Amino acid sequence: MIDKPNSFEEGLINKVAGGSSGTLVIWDNVDRVLKSYADPTGAYARKALQKVINSFNAHATMVYQRFLDPNDDRARTIKVTLNGEKLEAWNPFCESETGTELVASETRTVVLNDGDKTKFTIRAFVLPRKEQFSSELEHKKARLSNQMQGFYIYRENRLIHPADWLGMYSKEPHMTLLRVEFSFDHDMDDAFQVDIKKSKILLNEDLYDWIRSKFITGPRNAAEERYRKGQKKKVSEGSKGAHSDSNNNIRSKEEDLRMAEITIEDRDKNEVEVTNAKGQVRLKLVIDDSGEDKEVNIQTVDSIDDGLLWEPAFIHQHHGVRINVGHPYYHKVYVPNYSSGVTMQGLDSLLWALSEAELGTVNESTKNHFQELRFEVSRLLRRLVDDLPEPDVAD
Secondary structure, X not given: OOOOOOHHHHHHXXXXXXXXXXXXXXXXXXXXXXXXXXXXXXXXXXXXXXXXHHHHHHHHHHHOHHHHOOOOOOOOOOOOXXXXXXXXXXXXXXXXXXXOEEEEEEEEEEEOOOOOEEEEEEEEEEOOOHHHOOOHHHHHHHOOOHHHOEEEEEEOOEEEEEEEOOOOOOOOHHHOOEEEEEEEOHHHOOOOOOOOOOOOOOOOHHHHHHHHHHHOHHHHHHHHHHHHHHHHHHHHHHHOOOOHHHHHHHHHHHHHHOOOEEEEEEOOOOEEEEEEOOEEEEEEOEXXXXXXXXXXXXXXXXXXXXXXXXXXXXXXXXXEEEEEOOOHHHHHHHHHHOOOHHHHHHHHHHHHHHHHHHHHHOOOOOHHHHHHHHHHHHHHHHHHOOOOOOOOOOO
């Protein structure tokens, strides 16, 4: 049996509903969190209660964002207070930030079983990286984390399912900046198999395939590109000094291991003549005499043409190899091993040896083959490391 509201409850209903219909939810005995402590008025109890308050604040401002935001005309504006403080809407898509990019948007019409038509809207946003936010406060409010990426499902303007890829993908660090808004009305409940709690949906096969194969591919690429630009800068800075031991080791043995002699023919055009056991051949080879004489055998660079992982170079009259820190192999194999001197020297020695072997065996008929070999190996390594975990690159 449902109890009739008492006078206090009727007063609340009239206050919030203004004589119209509505639902009033009253919670009783919500002080259990305090009663569980020996001293309900003590610091631990107060801290526990504050944790519950903060959790509710974060939940409500996210779920009812469109209703709490007076500038959002998709839903009527309401006012919610918590302990006398007005709740402010939390927009997971950070649309007020100039660095946020709307990378895809679709409104699609759906014909229901009874012949009526309805529609849903899906929009994908790529958020700024940490350093691109307008302030540290705005970055903190954005809640950038691996757990907050994915689809945000709205039914009748209320968020019913946040931050999930609906079984399409697992959550990965390089998708941290991607959040997708999916909105529909109640007339699509059957089509999306909305559960009784109005808390999640189940996409049919056609819609699932369309989102995964057509809609989301571009936004995922855009999010990964923005993420990796930030990571590439950190990796490039971190690579300084990481190859010192390798340079010292190779430099001490270079004279004995050289398989060719290099003569500069045209410095401006990076043209050299290589003399080896096969004869002489003219090649294009990076010539670098700039900066201090430190990274002469192993030199890291932000990128190499055609996305190559490595290429031979002539650095301060030394036979060297340039390594592309922007290549996924460097990012996923080198970076996690910065602190392992033996591993770093092993990786560096391998690429330097490949470069020296190329200089020592190249001739006129094979010089293009070596270029193609480096291209194909770099391409294969890109694919092979795709499933390796993302390294933890410190801010």
